[in-house]
Amino acid sequence: MLAVADAVRQGRRSARQLTEEHLAAVAAAEPEVHAFNTVMTDAALAQADDIDRRAAAGEDVGPLAGVPVALKDNICTRGVPTTCSSRILEGWRPQYDATVVVRLRSAGAVVLGKTNLDEFAMGSSTENSAFGPTRNPRDPSRVPGGSSGGSAAAVAAGFAPLALGSDTGGSIRQPAALTGVVGVKPTYGVVSRYGLVAFASSLDQIGPLASSVADAAALLEVVAGHDPADSTSLAEPAPEVTSVLDEGVDGMRVGVVTELMAGVAPDITDRVRQAADALAGAGARVDEASVPAAVHGLSAYYLIAPAEASSNLARYDGVRYGLRVDAPDITAMYTATRSAGFGSEVKRRIMLGTYALSAGYYDAYYGQAQRVRTLIIRSFDAAYAGFDALIAPTTPTTAFALGSKTADPLAMYLSDVCTVPSSLAGHPAMNVPFGPGDDGLPAGVQVLAPARGEAVMFRVAAALEALAPDTPEAGIAPRSHTEVVR
Amino acid sequence: MAGRISRADVVHVARLARLELTDEELDRYVDQLGAVLDHAADVAALDTTGVPPTAHPLPMENVLREDVVGPSLDREEVLREAPDSDGARFRVPRILGEEP
Numbered sequence: 001m002l003a004v005a006d007a008v009r010q011g012r013r014s015a016r017q018l019t020e021e022h023l024a025a026v027a028a029a030e031p032e033v034h035a036f037n038t039v040m041t042d043a044a045l046a047q048a049d050d051i052d053r054r055a056a057a058g059e060d061v062g063p064l065a066g067v068p069v070a071l072k073d074n075i076c077t078r079g080v081p082t083t084c085s086s087r088i089l090e091g092w093r094p095q096y097d098a099t100v101v102v103r104l105r106s107a108g109a110v111v112l113g114k115t116n117l118d119e120f121a122m123g124s125s126t127e128n129s130a131f132g133p134t135r136n137p138r139d140p141s142r143v144p145g146g147s148s149g150g151s152a153a154a155v156a157a158g159f160a161p162l163a164l165g166s167d168t169g170g171s172i173r174q175p176a177a178l179t180g181v182v183g184v185k186p187t188y189g190v191v192s193r194y195g196l197v198a199f200a201s202s203l204d205q206i207g208p209l210a211s212s213v214a215d216a217a218a219l220l221e222v223v224a225g226h227d228p229a230d231s232t233s234l235a236e237p238a239p240e241v242t243s244v245l246d247e248g249v250d251g252m253r254v255g256v257v258t259e260l261m262a263g264v265a266p267d268i269t270d271r272v273r274q275a276a277d278a279l280a281g282a283g284a285r286v287d288e289a290s291v292p293a294a295v296h297g298l299s300a301y302y303l304i305a306p307a308e309a310s311s312n313l314a315r316y317d318g319v320r321y322g323l324r325v326d327a328p329d330i331t332a333m334y335t336a337t338r339s340a341g342f343g344s345e346v347k348r349r350i351m352l353g354t355y356a357l358s359a360g361y362y363d364a365y366y367g368q369a370q371r372v373r374t375l376i377i378r379s380f381d382a383a384y385a386g387f388d389a390l391i392a393p394t395t396p397t398t399a400f401a402l403g404s405k406t407a408d409p410l411a412m413y414l415s416d417v418c419t420v421p422s423s424l425a426g427h428p429a430m431n432v433p434f435g436p437g438d439d440g441l442p443a444g445v446q447v448l449a450p451a452r453g454e455a456v457m458f459r460v461a462a463a464l465e466a467l468a469p470d471t472p473e474a475g476i477a478p479r480s481h482t483e484v485v486r
Numbered sequence: 487m488a489g490r491i492s493r494a495d496v497v498h499v500a501r502l503a504r505l506e507l508t509d510e511e512l513d514r515y516v517d518q519l520g521a522v523l524d525h526a527a528d529v530a531a532l533d534t535t536g537v538p539p540t541a542h543p544l545p546m547e548n549v550l551r552e553d554v555v556g557p558s559l560d561r562e563e564v565l566r567e568a569p570d571s572d573g574a575r576f577r578v579p580r581i582l583g584e585e586p
Contacts, residue, residue: 300526336506347511
């Protein structure tokens, strides 16, 4: 099935040539897109040469042999700067590889570089990066979404056929929708978080971005599966998703989530209805589904995630790694370091979370948000009693203009309204591009499934992909069409 | 239900979070945090009597392992990434009132 990787394994294509082609695509358009914080040119070519050498010697070089992969810059890479797009970690070189990086390398993938993100993954546009924004390859006046905007842009621009991002409240799915690529948030615990710099630990999950559902499935199978180094990792093997893609949706019960259609632009809800009709035409039993507590998702998320972040980011104190701003005593050093090292959105989230956890407010805000999280899980459970999978918009609008929401944090947070409910529930969800919006930019349909429902989710996604209207591929850097599968 | 977040609250929270804010930042955060907390009023107002809190989305079990020494990070490599060290430990500015 893995055509490109198979060609490399059999010596019909060279990993070096594949890597050079993608580095050339980066060289041509990266100055305008700014998808990367670090392009690992020498290391990638050395890795490619090693794969070619081992393939020539008859070794099995793995299911992703020679396939370039871009990594969000909050995933630790041994000896390679891992900045989280923050001044506070600028120049830091981790002493270890994240588990997903170890698995990618042993599958033969070539790590091409580290992609830009909203600082510490906090944002929905990749404008909160200390190193400047990423632009949407479909239209450089628009944002690519966020926080995995660099990874999404890298795939959309043809810089890398595959990328990994991280999704806490929509940070893979939302940029995938805005750049017209496939983006998957797996069930919480399916992919190891070991070596993923923590933002909100009960929500963070690594997942794939790719230009097709099959490619995303292949990447998920490589990186997923139990990891003893992550105590929240599910004690199960990776979900089997590549083998189910052709099974179709005949007889499947699919619900359209009423509550997630509210407040969404008409061109996007039209696409979701069109997707529902297409699934019905393919034999699915489609109906309206209600997840009443989902309307509280955004509010609960913006209390829980900042609360966890305020605790996780306490570690940036100028003692063990990253930036230190000198001061006469340790408390002044902590304060000077954090005030200089964090950008304004990160400070805002830390403040919000500290407030939600502080004496006198804990029960009204954080405690209440945790109880509402229970209500959201119960609401989904009730819906899944009647449906195998759900569909909804991924985002309220297509890609918005750079700078249009930076002055109003709440407006930016509202970009996540369709993605946060399944994050709070720990459920899998993914974006499938489904035609253009009225402005010609990509629109996405979100497929949601219950916990461990990856196989059902991928079946629906593969069906939607096959039924999607053709999207004219506008943009400064058209896709290279290096599809890994088929 | 708590009232709207005040400037004094923001000053207090910044101190707890070890952040030093300019006057301009303080003004901005009073407005912006207030807007987010106003938006959360729907959640704060819900009747959740008898609803248990969820800290983690899926059922978790304690993870135990044999008490066997395994490999850990190389000290020299770790200290090389530190802002300051004496070669064996992280070095920090003075903690208590006395001269070093």
